[in-house]
Amino acid sequence: MICLDVLKDGKRNAVAVSFDDGSFDEEVVRIFNRYGIKGTFNLITNAVDPGDYARLRRLYQGHELACHGTYHKSLDVLPAANINLEIFQHRKVMEEIAGCPVCGLAYANGRYTQEVIHALRAAGIVYARTAACTGGYQFPEDFMRWNPTCHINAGHNGVQEAAAFLKAMEGYFSGPRLFFAYSHGHEFQGRFERLEEFCSLIGGNQDIWYASTMELYEYVTAQRSLRISADNRLIYNPTAVEVWFSCGDQIYSAGPGQTVRL
Ligand SMILES: [Zn+2]
Structure with a gap:
C-alpha cells in the first residue's frame, strides 16, 4: 500500500529553523551556513531602508525570507482593512528585498484568529507559523496554523530537544518527522556560541533534510496532491x-x- 511517509530525496526527517524580527541575523546566517542549516527569516519592514535591500538579499542568499509585518502588530487586534497595510504592503517590500514571491509568514506575537487567516489568504499568504510549541514532530494539517516544535534562546538553546529528535530518528518509525525550532537573533545577543552549540548538534546529518518552511510547505502540499x-x-x-x-x-x-x- 502506498504511504506518503517519505520526504525529499527519500529522507524521513526534516529540520527547519525560523528566526523572527531580523535582529542580529548576520550572526545567525553565518552559523547556519557553517552547519548546513537552512533558515527562514521573518522580517519587520518598517525600519528597513530601501538602500539596504541589496545587502539584505545577499545576506539571506540560500535561505528563505518570509513576512512578519510592517510594524509587528498583533493581527488579531487590527481592523481587517489594516491587514492590507500590515501584510499586503509588507509583502511588496519583502519581495523587493527577496527578488522572488514571498508567501510565508510568522504571526507577530503569535496572535491570530480565524478572520485573520481569511485576510492573510486574501493577501496571498499560503502558510503561517504560530508561537505555540508542541514538542512534537508532526507536519500540520492546516498550514495557516503551523505550530513549531520548540522555542530556543541563549538560556534554553534547544540541545536537549535536538538530542531527543536525533534519538527519535533511531527509533520506531510512525511517520515523517519535522523538528521545527524558532527564535529571534536578539535572544542570542552576545551569546551566539549557544546557537552554535545547537546547530553543531542538529546540523550536518545526512539523514536530515534541512529545509526552509516554504520548501516543506511546497513538498507536503505536492505530496498531498498525488x-x-x-x-x-x-x-x-x-x-x-x-x-x-x-x-x-x-x-x-x-x-x-x-x-x-x-
Ligand atoms: Zn516578532
Whole structure:
C-alpha cells in the first residue's frame, strides 16, 4: 500500500529553523551556513531602508525570507482593512528585498484568529507559523496554523530537544518527522556560541533534510496532491515538485507531471 511517509530525496526527517524580527541575523546566517542549516527569516519592514535591500538579499542568499509585518502588530487586534497595510504592503517590500514571491509568514506575537487567516489568504499568504510549541514532530494539517516544535534562546538553546529528535530518528518509525525550532537573533545577543552549540548538534546529518518552511510547505502540499489509482499501481504527480513515497519496503519518487507504474 502506498504511504506518503517519505520526504525529499527519500529522507524521513526534516529540520527547519525560523528566526523572527531580523535582529542580529548576520550572526545567525553565518552559523547556519557553517552547519548546513537552512533558515527562514521573518522580517519587520518598517525600519528597513530601501538602500539596504541589496545587502539584505545577499545576506539571506540560500535561505528563505518570509513576512512578519510592517510594524509587528498583533493581527488579531487590527481592523481587517489594516491587514492590507500590515501584510499586503509588507509583502511588496519583502519581495523587493527577496527578488522572488514571498508567501510565508510568522504571526507577530503569535496572535491570530480565524478572520485573520481569511485576510492573510486574501493577501496571498499560503502558510503561517504560530508561537505555540508542541514538542512534537508532526507536519500540520492546516498550514495557516503551523505550530513549531520548540522555542530556543541563549538560556534554553534547544540541545536537549535536538538530542531527543536525533534519538527519535533511531527509533520506531510512525511517520515523517519535522523538528521545527524558532527564535529571534536578539535572544542570542552576545551569546551566539549557544546557537552554535545547537546547530553543531542538529546540523550536518545526512539523514536530515534541512529545509526552509516554504520548501516543506511546497513538498507536503505536492505530496498531498498525488493522484493514486484505486489499485495503488498508478501514481500521477500533477505538481511541479518531485515527490517521494513508499510502497511496502520500497521508496519511489514521481517527478513533476510524471506517472509512475508500480
Ligand atoms: Zn516578532
